[in-house]
Amino acid sequence: MTEPFLSIRGIRKSYGPVTAVKNVSMDIAEGEFMTFLGPSGSGKSTTLYVLAGFQDPSGGDILLKGRSLLSTPSHKRNIGMVFQRYTLFPHLTVGENVAFPLRIRRRPQAEIAERVKAALKLVRLEGFEDRMPALMSGGQQQRVALARALVYNPPVLLMDEPLSALDKKLREEIQFEIRRIHRETGVTILYVTHDQEEALRLSDRIAVFSQGEVDQIGTGPELYANPATRFVAGFIGDSNFLDATVVASDAGKAKLSLGDGSVVEGVPLHGTSTASGKASLMLRPERLSLSRAAVPSGIAVTVRDITFLGNNVEVSTATPAGVDLAVRLPFGHEAISNLARGEDAWLTFDTASAHAFA
C-alpha cells in the first residue's frame, strides 16, 4: 500500500475540561477535495486549525507525505489558507498582497511579478494589482485571498468557511470558481463548511463531523444513500424519523415493528441493536409514496398541510401518535390532485431505501 498523501491520525484537542475534538482520523489523497461538514462546535474548524498549526493537538499526529507536521510552526508548513473573515493586508495593494508570500520567501523580482500575474489570472482578477482591498467587494477580496494562498504552490489549501460572509448568489458563483481552480491547479483542498449544499456541490468526499468526531466519510451520493448514523442521515438531505423496535435482525437487515403494530422487513440496520431493540427508522421524503386508498402495510397518517415548492410538492402529514412525516412528490402527481388538509392517507416505502439506526 502506498503512503497516503495527507494523514490525520487520532487528533484530539481539549481545552481544560472541554473536548473540542475527540478522535479524528482520515487519509486524504493528493489532489482530493475533502470537505469537513458539521454544525458549529462539531470540531471541524478546530481540526483545520490544528492542520494550520494555530493550535497544538492534545494527542494524535498529522503526516504530510509521511512526515509529521506537528513540530513545524505555521509559517514553515507551506500550507495555504483562506479564512472566514477578510484577511487581506489592508495597507497593501492587491498585487502586494498576492506577492507577500513570495517576498517572504525572497523570490527574485521578475518571478514574483510573473507569478502574481498568473495567480490573479487564475482567480479572474487580472488588472486589479493596484487596487486597495478596502475598495473591493467581499467576493473579490476572497478571490484575492485565494490567489494569495495559491501563489506559492502549497501542497495543501485549507479553506475555513470562506463564503459564509457572502450572499447566496455570489456564494454559488464563487463555488463554481473554486471548483474550476481545483481542477486547474490540482491542489489538495480541505474545506470547512456547515452548509450541506455547498459540501455536496464542491467535494470529492465529505467528512461529516458531529460532537468532535467524524461520523462518516464518503462521497455525497454515498452519504445520502447509505448514512452510517442517524446524525449523518439527518444532516445530508431531508429525512423523517419514526420510532421503531427491532424484532429481528440478520446480515444487516432488520425486521422492525412500528408503533401502530405494522411490521416492515428487510430494512438496512446501522449500529448494534440494544436489548430493548429501540431504533429510529429513517425515511427520505422523496422516497415515500402516498396513497389515498387504505394500504394494509402502509403507515396511516392525516394530511396536515400541502406546500407547493416549484417542481415538487411537499405534503406534511402526521401519524395518529403525532409524529410528523413529510412526503415530497413531483408537481402534478395524481396522488395529490384535490388532496385536502385533514384527509386520511397511507404512506408506503421501499424498505431497501429506508434505514434503521439502533
Added chain:
Amino acid sequence: MPVTLATDTVKITRERKFGYVVPALLLIVFFFIVPVTMLLLRSVLEPVPGMQNYAALLGSTTYLRVFLNTFLVAGVVTIVSIFVGYPVAWLLAIMPEKWSRIVLAIIILSMWTNLLARTYAWMVLLQRTGVINKTLMALGLIDKPLALVNNLVGVTIGMTYIMLPFVILPLMGVIRSIDPAILRAAALCGAGKLQCFLRVLLPLSLPGIVAGALMVFVMSLGYFVTPALLGGTSNMMLAELVAQFVQSLVNWGMGGAAALVLLVVTLTLYAIQLRYFNPARGK
C-alpha cells in the same frame, strides 16, 4: 410642493443646530482666539511696531539654544515613549480582559495623580542621594552618583513618564482593532514572528504611532512644570523662556513672539498629520 417643504425642513434643522453651537463658539472666540490674537499683536507692536522681537528671538544663539533644547527633549521623549509604550500597548491589547483592565486602571490612576506630586517624586528618586543612585552604587555599578536631575536627562526621564499614557492609550486602541486573523494569514503565508511584526503589525499600527507621537511631541514642546522642576537653570526649555519673559522681565513682546513660534510649529505638525495620517480619510 412637497419637495420644497422637505428642503425647508432641512434648512430649519440646520439653523437650529447652528444655534446650539453659538455658546461653544463664543467660548472659543473669547478664551482662545482673542487672547492669542492679542499676544500676536503685542509681539509685533511692543515695544515699537516691527518684527524686532522675532529677529531677536531667532537671531540670538542663547535663544536658539533654548529652541534646540526644546526640540531635543521633545524628540527624545517622543522616541523613548514610543519604544517603551508600544510593547505595553501591545501587551494590553492581547492580554485577557480582566488583567488589561487592572493595568489600564493603574496607568489612568497615575494620570490623575497631581502632576507636581509626580514630578517631586522623580526629584526624590533621581537626586544624588536618591534611591536610583544609591542602588546603583550599592550594586557597584558606579563609583560616583550620576547627575540625573537639574539637567536635560532629568527632564527627559520625568517627561517620558508623564507622556507614556498618551502613547499607550491610542496605540492600544489601534492594535486592538487589528483582526488577529490577519496575523494568522500572514503566518501561513510564511511570515515568522519578526516578519509578521515588521510587515503587518507595525504598518497597521502606524496611524496609532503617529497620533501618539504627535500628541507627545506637541505636549512636550510646551511643557512647563517638569522642565522647571527637574531641569537646570542652564538648560531652559521654551515654556520656561516664555514664563521668564512674561513674569520676570515683564517683556510681553518677546514672550508673545516665543509663544507664537511654538504655536506655529505645533500647527504645522498637526497639519502634516492631518495630511498624511488622517484615519478618517482611510488612507
